[in-house]
Amino acid sequence: MLGAAEAPLHFGINAKGLINVFAKDVGRLQTWERRIWAAHSVAVDGPVSAELFQVQMMVDPADTIAPEHALPAVIRSLDDTFREAFGPPLLRPHASVETLLTRSHRFRAAEPDGLLALAKDLTRMFIERVDVTAVRNAAVSRGQVLGDVKALKALEGLAAGRVGEPQARALMGPLFGLYDLRLADAHLGSDVSSALERLSIEAATPATVQGRVMLESVVGAIDALTKALTAPPDVNTQGETALS
Structure with a gap:
């Protein structure tokens, strides 16, 4: 819901964003x-939001969950799962997390360079808080050697010990794409096509749709990583040495 003051409104986002x-x-x-509201109104463009129509006209609440709502829950679930499996937390605490969460929404993408700014905040909130030493120690406890790698490669290697390298590489793809976009924010003129592809973002879609897809891809990747870390060992992966 949104609103200018005390009267929030039900709203939806259509295919045009x-x-x-x-x-x-x-x-x-x-x-x-x-x-x-009248001052910010535009001519009708595209169909009405399907979910808004479903709720308001069909009296049938949509069963979807906004990725903005799911994001803190999947991050917390991963951290809790890692702690239960290995002892220490996966993510280092930081005072800015709550602020970053409030800024992590699809409408950020509608601002100038907003998609890159959203990628930067998501990276700060998750990737940059990963305790790589804790991941390396977790790998050692499972008989793996990760070597001198950074956060995402370390997590990929730890997951590969349970689900195999191809699946681990696939599930981590959106997070690597996110990090590539974060780097593009710091380097003007960077080619972001590969990063967008990893995040399943189509460059021709409206900005708010791109923001939503980014959040959905990141939420899905974190959830898949959580499941991979607790998956039963795959006998085909035993004895592998991951990433150096």
């Missing part, structure tokens, strides 16, 4: 709020 609200809901607002 535009916010949809029903006029009857706007009509219930105070006069000054209606003026704000």
